Amino acid sequence: MKVLKFGGTSVGSAESINSLLEILKEAYARGEKSIVVLSAMSGVTNLLAQMAEDAEQGINFTPALKALENKHFAVIKQLIKIKHQNPVFTQLKIFLNELEDLLQGIYNLRELSAQSKDLVVSYGERFSTFLVSKIAAQYFPESLFVDASSLIKTDSHFGNAKVDLPQSKQLIQTFFQQHQAHFLFVTGFIASNEQGRITTLGRGGSDYTAAIIGAALKAEAIEIWTDVDGMLTADPRLVKKAFPLPVLSYTEAMELSYFGAKVIYPPTMIPAFMEKVPIVIRNTFNPTFPGTVIQHDSGKANFPIKGISSINAISVINLSGSGMIGKAGFSGRLFSLLAHEQINIILITQSSSEHSITFAVQPADAIKAKKLIETEFELELLAKKIEPPVIEENLSVLAIVGENMKHTPGISGRLFSALGRNGINVRAIAQGSSEYNISVIISQIDLSKALNAIHDAFFTALKKTLHVFTLGTGNIGSTLFKQLVEQQDFLRDHNGIQIKVIGISNSRKMVFDPEGISVASWEEALNQQGETANLEEFIQRMQKLNLPNCIFVDNTASIEPTKHYIPIFESNISIVTCNKIANSSRYATYKHLRDTARNYGVDFLYETNVGAGLPIVRTLKDLMTSGDRILRIEAILSGTISYIFNNFTGDVSFHDVVRKAQALGYTEPDPRDDLRGTDFMRKMLILARDAGNVIEAEEVQLGTILPEACLQASTVDDFYTELQHADSYFNALKEQAQHENKTIRYIGKLENGQVTIGLELVDDQHPFFSLSGSDNIISFTTERYKERPLVVKGPGAGSEVTAGGVFADLVNAGM
Numbered sequence: 001m002k003v004l005k006f007g008g009t010s011v012g013s014a015e016s017i018n019s020l021l022e023i024l025k026e027a028y029a030r031g032e033k034s035i036v037v038l039s040a041m042s043g044v045t046n047l048l049a050q051m052a053e054d055a056e057q058g059i060n061f062t063p064a065l066k067a068l069e070n071k072h073f074a075v076i077k078q079l080i081k082i083k084h085q086n087p088v089f090t091q092l093k094i095f096l097n098e099l100e101d102l103l104q105g106i107y108n109l110r111e112l113s114a115q116s117k118d119l120v121v122s123y124g125e126r127f128s129t130f131l132v133s134k135i136a137a138q139y140f141p142e143s144l145f146v147d148a149s150s151l152i153k154t155d156s157h158f159g160n161a162k163v164d165l166p167q168s169k170q171l172i173q174t175f176f177q178q179h180q181a182h183f184l185f186v187t188g189f190i191a192s193n194e195q196g197r198i199t200t201l202g203r204g205g206s207d208y209t210a211a212i213i214g215a216a217l218k219a220e221a222i223e224i225w226t227d228v229d230g231m232l233t234a235d236p237r238l239v240k241k242a243f244p245l246p247v248l249s250y251t252e253a254m255e256l257s258y259f260g261a262k263v264i265y266p267p268t269m270i271p272a273f274m275e276k277v278p279i280v281i282r283n284t285f286n287p288t289f290p291g292t293v294i295q296h297d298s299g300k301a302n303f304p305i306k307g308i309s310s311i312n313a314i315s316v317i318n319l320s321g322s323g324m325i326g327k328a329g330f331s332g333r334l335f336s337l338l339a340h341e342q343i344n345i346i347l348i349t350q351s352s353s354e355h356s357i358t359f360a361v362q363p364a365d366a367i368k369a370k371k372l373i374e375t376e377f378e379l380e381l382l383a384k385k386i387e388p389p390v391i392e393e394n395l396s397v398l399a400i401v402g403e404n405m406k407h408t409p410g411i412s413g414r415l416f417s418a419l420g421r422n423g424i425n426v427r428a429i430a431q432g433s434s435e436y437n438i439s440v441i442i443s444q445i446d447l448s449k450a451l452n453a454i455h456d457a458f459f460t461a462l463k464k465t466l467h468v469f470t471l472g473t474g475n476i477g478s479t480l481f482k483q484l485v486e487q488q489d490f491l492r493d494h495n496g497i498q499i500k501v502i503g504i505s506n507s508r509k510m511v512f513d514p515e516g517i518s519v520a521s522w523e524e525a526l527n528q529q530g531e532t533a534n535l536e537e538f539i540q541r542m543q544k545l546n547l548p549n550c551i552f553v554d555n556t557a558s559i560e561p562t563k564h565y566i567p568i569f570e571s572n573i574s575i576v577t578c579n580k581i582a583n584s585s586r587y588a589t590y591k592h593l594r595d596t597a598r599n600y601g602v603d604f605l606y607e608t609n610v611g612a613g614l615p616i617v618r619t620l621k622d623l624m625t626s627g628d629r630i631l632r633i634e635a636i637l638s639g640t641i642s643y644i645f646n647n648f649t650g651d652v653s654f655h656d657v658v659r660k661a662q663a664l665g666y667t668e669p670d671p672r673d674d675l676r677g678t679d680f681m682r683k684m685l686i687l688a689r690d691a692g693n694v695i696e697a698e699e700v701q702l703g704t705i706l707p708e709a710c711l712q713a714s715t716v717d718d719f720y721t722e723l724q725h726a727d728s729y730f731n732a733l734k735e736q737a738q739h740e741n742k743t744i745r746y747i748g749k750l751e752n753g754q755v756t757i758g759l760e761l762v763d764d765q766h767p768f769f770s771l772s773g774s775d776n777i778i779s780f781t782t783e784r785y786k787e788r789p790l791v792v793k794g795p796g797a798g799s800e801v802t803a804g805g806v807f808a809d810l811v812n813a814g815m
């Protein structure tokens, strides 16, 4: 036998009552015996309470009474065949008349006691249960309406009565013994005291009724049918990836529902817990879903924790002072004082120095608690043995919960590193010695971010989501989007990583979607929903969204974004960039960026600053961190110039080859940056700095490949015109090289902290002689690679290889 309890939404309308009936019919067809416990139709209990209060105030309650009648009558008309409707209308009308008399009495006396209020609200369950029993009788003639006030006995604490479990158990067992042939529909929530006056069971009352009956009859299970799929891993309003848990122990369910997860109210579980009757949370509107089983043991563990619960708003009170040290009974006095005044303590921590006690309460209780303490400890305060209590507000508490934590080291490490990586400050920590729960107090504005980061950290079979904000939709930016689209399934399936692009901006427009922009149609998103670009606002919006695993990607060649790098790091957001401007500006800036990123525990990744996707920055970093020492670097790091000299053969003009390099996407947005050597200089500067040198741009000896007139050109068009005029200059250079059997190379060197870049003609003995396309080559001579250098070679410009490098950095920043 099972006890099936249906909540207010499950009896809230004709449609939902139909769903409920389907569930009963199927159970019936399977030969299962059920007892059904029902709540009032959703909204009705509140409405009744309001009517009672209105009556007390002398406000006319008749319109509300009429609305109540209509609501229930409408269901009768829809779900009961006409020929059977009359007796049902009649009985409901009798109930309604009783209710009206009652309200009239309250109205006349202008007096509402807790006792009469219980009586008023009890009609909600009586209406709904009677109604559903009559609807059900059309399919199951043995259906019987049961008013549970005759079965569940309580004290006279109206509004929140305490159940006399032994007496109720007796009554229930006898009643069900006598009615075995019936299909019982029992009112939830209501009971009666010794004198037979109606009482109610308080919050979660109908669940409690189901648990009391299920326990008394040692049911096979108590099914709580509601409008969600079960207990979830976290609050789904804050964590989109929250999912229903298949199995929980009673203890875990209590811990989880204590904070947040309002599917079931913990005290209602106690009778089931005592008799080891499993409770199953099911969804009336998704009846094939198995739901969550709450049982004696915790079940097979798929993850190290079961879930994360949270309370959005709490206040913390700090009490400190020398007067507490070694003073047995101090906390006893403190907490009995608060308990006596019904102030619920959500969490307590005390340092082992005993110098301070921190505890959390509901915000509404904070001031009262402070005043109570000030009165109780007046003498200690006067003697300055303790400091005045301090209230801190706008805080949240979250807790990770699970019995398996007990057997698994590293859980708290994972929790705190997820918080730390996302820049979330932990204000207080508590772990019960039962190790079922670790709770932390954090600032309210970080709650959603913290929940998501922790959810990602523990439910690893699920996807880790990177939240990305990207600037620049040119060559590199647009290619990156294309690669993201192509790769997203693989990343999800093989690396458990989901990349959500939340913001995109170029110099004209910007667009945001906190749920993630569909990157395949980024252009439409930008053009159709985009607003006028505003870099300051873009960054502010990113900071304000405060998302976990957040990465800012700069795919521009502009100085503007680089001015915001420091505040971005300070918001605990990592940066990935192919833009070389920040790293090649003043050394002080270069250093400040690294220091800030390190202090805030975020990543600053810029592999594509040198040699596009080729592993150059990474290789140098590995050499440095493993203790090698750089003796010399020799390199060709301009893909554009490499391409030009590799293709400046035969009759083709120099000017045309430069145009071609630009068309192929090798050049900087302004090709003069390549040809004047600026771009190469930036790369050498970055490498020199990464190799440990303190060096400024003006210290680089930069030899040029251009005649003076080209260097002076003030626009890109002028520049191309000057290049056309310089044909003879470049042809002469080419002929000289051919004559000497050499090739023209533009080579950078770092030695003894000095950087030089210049044109050289090299012969076939030189390692840089044979290069093709846009190839870069770099050779590191180090203490360990002294005889033969470490060489990296390959295409060092172009949108595919560059975007690929940015992509790899992006994924690494999310690790």
Ligand SMILES: NC(=O)c1ccc[n+]([C@@H]2O[C@H](COP(=O)([O-])OP(=O)(O)OC[C@H]3O[C@@H](n4cnc5c(N)ncnc54)[C@H](O)[C@@H]3O)[C@@H](O)[C@H]2O)c1
Residues within 6 Å of the ligand: 471, 472, 473, 474, 475, 476, 477, 505, 506, 507, 508, 533, 535, 555, 556, 557, 558, 560, 561, 578, 579, 580, 608, 609, 612, 639, 665, 666, 667, 668, 669, 796, 797, 798, 799, 802
């Ligand atoms: N082409 C390569 O092979 C290569 C290799 C390595 C690094 N890079 C670097 O990649 C970067 C981008 O190059 P590209 O060829 O894609 O340039 P691009 O000119 O094609 O695109 C630049 C984009 O940045 C946007 N932008 C500029 N200023 C902006 C601002 N203040 N706010 C928002 N958006 C802004 C522009 O609107 C445009 O969408 C450069 O820094 C370049 O040095 C390129």
Ligand SMILES: N[C@@H](CCO)C(=O)O
Residues within 6 Å of the ligand: 608, 609, 610, 611, 612, 637, 638, 639, 640, 641, 666, 667, 668, 674, 679, 796, 797, 798
């Ligand atoms: N314009 C650059 C792109 C790579 O940074 C080059 O030609 O090398």
Ligand code: NA
Residues within 6 Å of the ligand: 607, 608, 609, 610, 611, 612, 613, 614, 615, 616, 617, 805
């Ligand atoms: Na690189």
